[in-house]
Every structure is written in C-alpha cells, then in structure tokens.
Amino acid sequence: MGFEQIVPQMRAxxxxxxxxxxxxxxxxxxxxxxxxxxxxxxxxGEGSGVEAQGKRIRPLLTxxxxxxxxxxxxxALPASVGVELxxxxxxxxxxxxxxxxxxxxxxxxxxxxxxPQAINAGDLMFTLAYQALMKLTLAEVALKATQILxxxxxxxxxxxYLDLSYETRKDLMLESYWxxxxxxTAALLAACCELGALAARxxxxxxxxxxxxxxxxxxxxxxxxxxxxxxGDVSLTGKSVESDLxxxxxxxxxxxxxxxxxxxxxxxxxGPKTPLEVSSLAALLxxxxxxxxxxxxxxxxxxxxxxxxKEAECSAEGEQxxxxxxxxxxxxxx
Numbered sequence: 001m002g003f004e005q006i007v008p009q010m011r012a013x014x015x016x017x018x019x020x021x022x023x024x025x026x027x028x029x030x031x032x033x034x035x036x037x038x039x040x041x042x043x044x045g046e047g048s049g050v051e052a053q054g055k056r057i058r059p060l061l062t063x064x065x066x067x068x069x070x071x072x073x074x075x076a077l078p079a080s081v082g083v084e085l086x087x088x089x090x091x092x093x094x095x096x097x098x099x100x101x102x103x104x105x106x107x108x109x110x111x112x113x114x115x116p117q118a119i120n121a122g123d124l125m126f127t128l129a130y131q132a133l134m135k136l137t138l139a140e141v142a143l144k145a146t147q148i149l150x151x152x153x154x155x156x157x158x159x160x161y162l163d164l165s166y167e168t169r170k171d172l173m174l175e176s177y178w179x180x181x182x183x184x185t186a187a188l189l190a191a192c193c194e195l196g197a198l199a200a201r202x203x204x205x206x207x208x209x210x211x212x213x214x215x216x217x218x219x220x221x222x223x224x225x226x227x228x229x230x231x232g233d234v235s236l237t238g239k240s241v242e243s244d245l246x247x248x249x250x251x252x253x254x255x256x257x258x259x260x261x262x263x264x265x266x267x268x269x270x271g272p273k274t275p276l277e278v279s280s281l282a283a284l285l286x287x288x289x290x291x292x293x294x295x296x297x298x299x300x301x302x303x304x305x306x307x308x309x310k311e312a313e314c315s316a317e318g319e320q321x322x323x324x325x326x327x328x329x330x331x332x333x334x
Contacts, residue, residue: 003324007060010073014059017081021132036121040092040109047106054104057329058192059084064325065196065210068318076199078135079145083192085129086149090156092122097164144198152191159183166250177255186218209312213305217326220301224330226251227294230282245278253290264288302330
C-alpha cells in the first residue's frame with residue numbers, strides 16, 4: 001500500500017491507541033490531570049484538532065519501519081505510541097525549562113495549569129509510555145523495546161542538559177552542536193526505526209541499519225529545522241524566524257558563524273538582540289556562509305540516512321514509503 005493510502009490508516013490507529021492509554025487515567029477522579037494530557041495531545045480545549053496534535057512523525061516512522069520489513073504494522077502500534085508519549089513528556093518539560101508560552105499556536109500546559117502540575121503531567125506521560133509497551137505481544141520483544149526506549153530517554157536528557165548548559169557558554173565548537181542534537185533529536189528517531197524493526201522480528205543487521213537510518217534522519221531534520229528558524233517561510237512552517245536569534249539559541253548556523261569569529265560573532269557577543277536586529281543578523285549569517293553550510297550538512301546527513309535505509313533491505317514499497325516520509329519531513333519547510 002502506498003504512502004498516501006497507508007499513512008491516514010496508521011495515524012487513526014495511533015490516535016485510538018493513544019486515547020486508550022491516556023484513558024487509564026480516570027476522568028472521574030483525576031479530571032484536570034486527564035485534561036492536561038488530552039489538551040497537550042491536541043484533543044481538547046480551544047484550538048484542538050489536527051494542527052494541535054502535530055504530525056505524529058515518530059509513531060509513523062515506527063509503523064512504516066515495521067511494515068517495510070514485512071510485518072503487519074499493527075504489531076508495532078504499542079511501540080509507536082510509547083515513542084509518541086515519551087516525545088510529548090519531553091515537550092512538556094522542555095516548555096517549562098525554556099519558559100515557552102505557546103506550542104502549536106496554543107498556550108503550553110504550564111501556562112494553563114502552572115509549573116508544578118505541568119511537571120506532574122509530564123511525569124505521567126513518561127510512565128504511560130512504558131505502560132504502552134506492555135501491549136507488545138511477546139515478552140522478549142517488550143523487554144527489548146523497554147531497553148531501546150530507556151536508552152533513548154537517557155540520550156534525550158543528556159541532549160537537553162547540553163542545550164541548557166550551552167546558553168551561557170562562549171567557547172562552543174561545531175562538535176558541541178552535533179553532540180547535543182544527537183541526544184535531543186536523533187536518538188528518539190533512531191529508537192522509532194529500531195523499534196519498528198524489532199516489532200517486525202528483523203535480524204540484528206537490519207535492526208542496526210534501521211537505527212542508523214533514524215539517527216541520520218534526526219540529525220538532518222534538526223539541521224534543517226535550524227535553517228528554518230532563521231530563513232524559513234513562517235506561513236508554511238508556523239515557526240517564527242525571530243525567536244531563535246532573539247533568544248540567543250545556539251543553532252547550527254549560529255555556531256558555524258561564531259566559529260569563524262567574524263562580524264556576526266562580534267555582534268552576537270555584544271549583548272541581547274531585539275526584533276529590529278534580526279534581519280541584519282540573518283543577513284550577516286547568510287553573508288558568512290552559515291545558511292549554505294547548514295543546508296549542505298542537512299543534505300549530507302540525508303544521504304547517509306538513505307544509504308542506511310538501503311542497507312536494511314526493506315521491501316521496495318516499504319523503502320519508498322520511508323523515503324516519502326523523509327522527503328515530507330525535510331521539505332516541510334521552504
């Protein structure tokens with residue numbers, strides 16, 4: 001079944017299974033707690049709906065990976081939901097740490113319910129992620145899936161630690177950036193693809209190749225996302241082209257230009273930036289080659305991802321579906 005036909009079926013099943021897992025929290029006894037999870041997942045509250053839910057890229061990667069290796073994708077549904085819940089746990093906590101007031105056009109959970117209860121909601125989302133894995137049919141698969149998800153969570157936490165610690169550092173090199181996004185972004189996409197392979201009972205070589213595919217895809221995705229944060233079309237992406245530069249976020253174009261130690265670096269280190277300075281800073285980044293470098297790196301990493309996918313020896317249709325998702329993910333943008 002082709003990409004356009006299979007993805008809506010997968011997405012509908014993911015939503016049903018997510019609601020089943022979140023439904024383990026009693027609406028009668030813990031109505032606000034349940035509401036926090038349902039709101040964050042885009043099901044309730046003002047502005048709820050498909051846009052508020054996001055694209056569910058991570059569960060789709062898991063299901064498409066399983067299908068590409070010959071399995072009935074429904075076998076991987078518990079793992080796909082576990083990944084999505086873990087991802088959303090990290091978003092709730094990230095929003096608190098970054099003091100982000102909006103996500104997908106709506107107030108964040110901590111803004112609506114306060115920081116202490118938002119932490120509770122994130123913690124519960126984390127726990128439910130592992131509850132979801134218990135529905136995997138074979139005990140040995142569930143155990144291995146738990147190990148994969150736990151490893152990814154450690155990497156997520158390490159990546160977030162680096163991201164926060166980098167805010168005050170002035171000695172960052174490009175290697176520092178790649179280490180950070182390996183944890184913050186690539187580790188979970190790698191886990192998605194490996195979990196799909198695991199659910200398909202693929203051999204160790206295929207599982208490793210799928211892990212490598214997801215990892216390189218995650219690195220390419222983050223580099224491209226950093227490019228969008230400065231030069232993207234906000235009408236297409238919904239992502240402000242001012243926020244990254246105003247907040248002082250250490251994205252790939254910024255770290256590249258800082259490593260050159262030219263005019264951009266001088267202005268960057270002169271103090272906090274205002275919205276009026278954003279266009280001139282973006283122009284300096286482009287002039288010093290940061291935009292071109294970032295796009296080259298995203299393209300290089302995309303090539304690595306596709307080579308790893310070829311190594312996994314997927315079915316022709318399954319490989320094409322994953323390529324279609326890769327293209328959608330990396331071209332969402334311009």
